[in-house]
Amino acid sequence: MKAKQIRLATRPNGMPTYETFKWTEETVADPAQGEVVLKSLYASVDPYMRGRMNDRKSYVEPYEVGEVIAGGVIAEVVMTNSTQFEVGDIVIGNLGWATHQIAHEDSLRKIDPSKGPLTNHLGILGMPGITAYFGLLDIGKPAAGETVVVSGAAGAVGTVVGQIAKIVGAKVVGIAGTEEKISYLKHELQFDEVVNYKSENFQEELKAACADGVDVYYDNVGGTVSDAVLRLINKYARIPVCGQIALYNLEKPDLGVRVQPNLLVNSALMKGFIVSDYGAHFEEAITDLAKWLKEGKLQSKETVLEGFEKLPEAFLGLFKGDNIGKYLVKIAEPSE
Template sequence: MENRSILLVKRPEGMPNQDNFKLITKDVPEIGDGEVLIRTIYLSVDPYMRGRMNGVKTYADPFELNEVLSGGVVGKVVESRNEKFQIGDIIEGRLSWADYAVSKGDNIRKIDPSLAPISTAVGVVGMPGLTAYFGFLDIGKPKQGETVVVSGAAGAVGSTVGQIAKIKGCYVVGIAGTAEKCKYLKEELGFDQVINYKTDNVKQKLKEHCPNGVDIYFDNVGGEISDAVIRRINYQSRIILCGQISAYNLQSIDSGPRVQGQLIQKSALMQGFIVGDFAKQHREGLKQLGQWVSEGSIKYRENVIEGLENTPDAFIGLFRGENTGKQLVKVNNE
């Protein structure tokens, strides 16, 4: 059997392209004592991976050149020398961008296919869902009737944030980049209002849709959109910094309005976070997210691209706004 994998061979300058990646083929690795062999079914691509490609350590180690890339994977155990995992188990973990991966079992968890489709383990009932859950609830501390604005609202995290906000009785405004995405947010997910940042006057629409100001802003994009939202914040508002996708491919430091004065005047909180900050609470979050999905309180979409070889295209598509919901690569037709 052959094992294809994808390497990072050149650090991106600006927007990533195909030249940054290389597909290679080797033999399927053999496992040792305590290890399992996993066949990839679904592979997740996420915006945070772009920062790891720069070669600079942030909250995570950078990807090394000429090494196999890694990310969230849902797979099936096809060989095991670890008593905790049996052949046929479906697992989720941080594994290689490859057809097959080896694990010692410490970086994977079993998932129950009867609770939800297995793809959700790297989506709404996985890292993106947990990011939305803890960022919004623990930092945002929503109260019924408050106004919530979500940028990047049609992505895996943003769409979940908006729905949790509705569960908590908030008034929700989503910002996205196409008419189709805006329609999805309002008609299927129940957002109260939507703004198409490519065709609408964002400042005017925020004034129109948030007449009482903004109490919670869940920021996935940064840039001029966030500048406009922060101008509308209320007294003791909360600004949750989850992502800055507008700046990930910039080749110089982003600059813009300085918000410190606004935060002081409004006694506002601005806090960044990563999902790992809440690692000890992940089990709680997964249980609640699974319940909301099973009862239909949270809906989700997946944008699935077929074939390991198309993983770079799927990743690049994140920065072109091509996905609605979670971006996935289906590697194997299990």
């Protein structure tokens, strides 16, 4: 069986481009004991993958130049030499950007398709949803009536953060970069206020939106957006630091403002976290998220491009704001 792969061609300096990737075609071997052959159905593009393109120590290993790009993938078992998986099983794992590939049974988890749309397992019921859940509830700890600000509000994590904050009874202020996103957050997700960080009067508009100050700031982007929010924090504010996408493609470090005096005088807590810190508790998050989805208290939003060859376009699009909700690429239909 022939398969296509997308590999890291070269380490980007600054913003990645199409030249960051290269395509190959190889034959997939027969699976050894404990292995299966997979057909990829959906692949996730995620901002953290940009960090893996640097040759720098982080919480995940860098990709090697020439290596197949790996990320969250939903796939179907098409050949098996494993006692754990049958042909036709739908699985999820940290897998390669490849149309077909071999994987070891230990690296896969079976998905129950009756739990809802497959794609939700890469989005609201997967890594981004779980990240939103723990960052907000365990670190942000919002109370009813408090003001929660979320940046990257229209993205995979941000849409879930804002909706959970509404469930808790908080006032939700979203920050996003296009009018389409602002309209979606206001009218579909019922965020209380939404501000465009690209507006010339961003700081004033944000201040007006946060009339009672900021009790929780869920930081997905960092940079000048976060500088603006931090000027508005209240006493005992909580600031879960989830992502810093505004900084991922900088060619030189950005020193920004020093935040400690502001944290000090407000007795505020700022805490970074990685979703895997909560690995032992993922099922608790998935159970609550699935329940809220079923009850209609949460909505899932996804932007899906069709075709394996669209993976680089989708990945690059994360840094241009092309997506609303979880950004995915559909690679193939499941077999009948």
